[in-house]
Amino acid sequence: MKFRTATYIFLASALILPTEGAEKEMAKLNERDNVCHTADCVKVGIELSRSINRTINPCTDFYDYVCKNWEASNPIPSYVPSYGQLGRVIDQLAVDIKGILDGLSSKEEDQTLEDKIGQAYKSCMQNGSKIEQMSQLINALKKFDIYEWPLEKPTNESNLTHWTNIYRKIRIGADMEFIFTLNVDTYFYNSTARAITLKYPSFVPSQIQIARYKKENDTAAFAYYEFIRKTVSLFSNNISNERVNTIAEGIFNFEVELAKILDFNLEVPGLNISIYDYYNYSYDYYDSQDPTDDAVIESVDVTTKKTRGSRA
Numbered sequence: 001m002k003f004r005t006a007t008y009i010f011l012a013s014a015l016i017l018p019t020e021g022a023e024k025e026m027a028k029l030n031e032r033d034n035v036c037h038t039a040d041c042v043k044v045g046i047e048l049s050r051s052i053n054r055t056i057n058p059c060t061d062f063y064d065y066v067c068k069n070w071e072a073s074n075p076i077p078s079y080v081p082s083y084g085q086l087g088r089v090i091d092q093l094a095v096d097i098k099g100i101l102d103g104l105s106s107k108e109e110d111q112t113l114e115d116k117i118g119q120a121y122k123s124c125m126q127n128g129s130k131i132e133q134m135s136q137l138i139n140a141l142k143k144f145d146i147y148e149w150p151l152e153k154p155t156n157e158s159n160l161t162h163w164t165n166i167y168r169k170i171r172i173g174a175d176m177e178f179i180f181t182l183n184v185d186t187y188f189y190n191s192t193a194r195a196i197t198l199k200y201p202s203f204v205p206s207q208i209q210i211a212r213y214k215k216e217n218d219t220a221a222f223a224y225y226e227f228i229r230k231t232v233s234l235f236s237n238n239i240s241n242e243r244v245n246t247i248a249e250g251i252f253n254f255e256v257e258l259a260k261i262l263d264f265n266l267e268v269p270g271l272n273i274s275i276y277d278y279y280n281y282s283y284d285y286y287d288s289q290d291p292t293d294d295a296v297i298e299s300v301d302v303t304t305k306k307t308r309g310s311r312a
Helices: 002-016 022-026 039-050 062-073 085-102 113-125 130-142 163-173 207-211 219-235 241-262 275-280 283-287
Strands: 181-187 190-199 296-301 306-311
Touching: 039 062, 085 113, 113 130, 219 241
Parallel strands: 190 296
Antiparallel strands: 181 190, 296 306
16 A cells, blocks of 8 residues: 555656756746646645655665655644545634634624624633633523523523523524424435425434443443533532533433434335335436425434425
C-alpha cells in the first residue's frame, strides 16, 4: 500500500513539476499547454514537488524518497489516528464557523435567530465568570419560554410553557429539530414527485449503540447518560442528586425505548416483487403505480414494523 501511494505521488509530481526549478517554471505557463492553469492546481503541484526528498536514493528507499518530506510537513494531529485532505477541510471549516460566530452581534432586544445563536455561543465561549455565562444562557432559553425542565412544569403556570408549545416555538423560531424531522423529499414511488416525510431522530451515540447499550455494555452510551446527568444538574436549582438522577434516567430511557422501536430493517413496501427485483427495477415501475402530486407521509407501525403511507 505504501509503495503504491509513493508511486502515485512520484508520478504526479514528475508529470506536474519535473525539475527543481519547477516553481519558477510554473509562473511562466506555456500557453500551448492546456494543463494546470488554475491557482489550486499549481499549489498542489508545488506541494507534490516539495514532497520529493532528493537526498535519498530512490533505488534504495523509494517510499522515503517520495514521501519523507510530505510526512514531515503534514504531521498527523494527536487527536486522530489518520489525517488527510478531508480532515484539513473539516478543521478549516471549524475555524471559519468560529470566525462567523465570533462576529455575530449580541444585542438584547429585537433579537433575530442569528442574534440568539450568537448569544448562546458567546455565553459558552467567553472568559467571563461562570455566573455571568450561565445568566446569558438562561436568558437565551427564556426566549423560548424555557424556565425550567418542561416536564416539571407546576400546574399553576401558563400553558405556554407546556413542552409541546416549547417544542413548536424552538422548531419555528430557531429551526432546530428534536424527536422527529419534517422534510420535503423525492416521492419513493415516483422520482418526479415530491413528498412530505417524517423521519426518526438521530441519536448520540448511534441508534444501535443506545438501543443495545446494556447487552453490549457500550461505554459511549454510558458516557452519554453521564453527560445528560451533568446537564440536568447544571440547569437545576436546589434539587437533590437523587432527583437529578431520576430526571436524567427518564430522558435517557426515553431515547433507549425510542431507539429500540426503530432498531430494525424496514421491509420492502408491498410491491409483490423479490428483493433482487426490487433493487434492480427502474423508476418506470414506480411511475406506473398511478402516483399523484399529493404529499405522502410515510409512518411506521411499531406493532408490525412495516411502513404505511397516508396522503396529505
